[in-house]
Amino acid sequence: MRKLTPAELETYKKKLLTLRSRIRGVVSTLSKSTIASDTDFEAGRSSSSFHSADLGADSFDQEFSMSLMETGSGRVQEIDDALSRIEDGTYGVCENCGSRIPKARLEALPYAAVCIKCATGTKASGTRARRS
Numbered sequence: 001m002r003k004l005t006p007a008e009l010e011t012y013k014k015k016l017l018t019l020r021s022r023i024r025g026v027v028s029t030l031s032k033s034t035i036a037s038d039t040d041f042e043a044g045r046s047s048s049s050f051h052s053a054d055l056g057a058d059s060f061d062q063e064f065s066m067s068l069m070e071t072g073s074g075r076v077q078e079i080d081d082a083l084s085r086i087e088d089g090t091y092g093v094c095e096n097c098g099s100r101i102p103k104a105r106l107e108a109l110p111y112a113a114v115c116i117k118c119a120t121g122t123k124a125s126g127t128r129a130r131r132s
Contacts, residue, residue, distance in 0.1 A: 008103075016083055023079070078111040099117075
């Protein structure tokens with residue numbers, strides 16, 4: 001497998017920057033929504049009684065939003081790491097085994113740091129690979 005060209009690297013960089021921007025937007029929206037929900041809940045709690053099912057649903061929604069924000073933040077870190085790999089010339093090279101990451105994988109997951117074999121925990125010989 002050949003090394004990525006500067007034009008290909010630029011294309012992946014643009015994809016990563018766009019994806020990072022979209023994720024940050026979603027995380028920001030969820031964060032604002034969660035804060036607004038907390039404020040609404042605190043304001044309404046003293047003036048009316050809540051059914052326990054309503055409290056449970058609100059709690060679930062808030063935990064779900066927090067989980068999505070955490071996942072989004074982790075994905076942004078993976079994207080930032082991929083952008084760093086572009087800058088230092090290691091983008092598209094598996095961090096575990098050093099082989100080239102196929103373009104099909106980079107198209108699907110432009111922030112991928114490992115090849116499919118390492119991601120699934122198997123090497124060509126069938127032994128288990130170290131997971132990152």
